[in-house]
Amino acid sequence: MIGLSGLIAMRKHLDSIANNVANQTTPAFKAGRVQFQEYLTEAKEAEVPDLAKRAMVSTSQFTDFTVGGVKATGNFLDVALIDDQSFFVVDTPAGPRYTRSGAFTLDGMGKLTTLDGAPVMTSNGPLVVQQRDGPVTISGDGSISTSQGRVAGLRMVRFADRQQLTPEGGGLFSSATPPIDIPSGKGRLATGVLEMANVRPADEMSRMMAATHAYDVLAKTVFKGEPAEELRKLAGAGED
Known part of the structure; x- marks a missing residue:
């Protein structure tokens, strides 16, 4: 009809x-x-x-x-991807998922996570820092450091065709094809800010x-x- x-x-x-x-x-x-x-x-x-x-x-x-506007937060764990091709990687019970949101935090165990509690993936896998290591900071190339120096780099990826990504809610995407990894320390981020919708x-x-x-x-x-x-x-x- x-x-x-x-x-x-x-x-x-x-x-x-x-x-x-x-x-x-x-x-x-x-x-x-x-x-x-x-x-x-x-x-x-x-x-x-x-x-x-x-x-x-x-x-x-x-x-x-399309990249959204940027909002300053002053939070040293908030980061925004500068280009429109890159994604962060988070771990979920259903497997790796991809997001543009860099609203990160440390949980009670010192693990770097999203605000929803999903572990943020780094070049060394999920990251856990000890309180004695001092404050955690993220630099403009994606490097994660403590008072002990650089400890890891945020895992960032790209895709040959972003339209093949499947939205899953909460700003997360899944992919049926493997992503292309951006070399550790080669990311381009703005720190202390968040990309908005x-x-x-x-x-x-x-x-x-x-x-x-x-x-x-x-x-x-x-x-x-x-x-x-x-x-x-x-x-x-x-x-x-």
């Missing part, structure tokens, strides 16, 4: 915008986008006797990796209003009369 295809596509668009708005304060969050495509398919004569073909709608989702609230709200209006208009057309409940569920109509 032509209208139902468009309705499903528009629902994906609305969900993507809502997720962007929800993450507008998440450090280094990358906005998700939905690209619409129309394609032609042969119509059955019994259905559309006047037309040889009809347009259908499909969508593809992608991530906007590349979400522009005013733009997202404009997209939300336009998409909501289009969805409502299309839904009234598709569900005119007494629509099957299965179609409503498939298109997401009536969901919060």
Whole structure:
């Protein structure tokens, strides 16, 4: 059904915008986008006797990796990647994940982690420092030091095609292909600052209003009369 295809596509668009708005304060969050495509398919004569073909709608989702603004924090463990190609690596129960967020901290055991508690990977694996070693600092090339000197370097990676990364929430991405490691000490960071989300609230709200209006208009057309409940569920109509 032509209208139902468009309705499903528009629902994906609305969900993507809502997720962007929800993450507008998440450090280094990358906005998700939905690209619409129309394609032609042969119509059955019994259905559309006047037309040889009809347009259908499909969508593809992608991530906007534009670098967000930078906010000074003064925290010596906060760092921001200067270029738009690099990612930090964190360890999770599901395996390594990749993030642009450099909001790091030390847990109660002296382990370098994200704010969510995921271990941050270095050239030596997860890093644990002893309190007696003094304060931990991160320099502009990714080197991690204590009063005892350099102890490791942040692990940073790149990908041949960032659009192959899969967003997993919280600014994390997974990859089905191995990353390309940046040599230790060769990173380019700004310290004491954080990259912010590349979400522009005013733009997202404009997209939300336009998409909501289009969805409502299309839904009234598709569900005119007494629509099957299965179609409503498939298109997401009536969901919060």
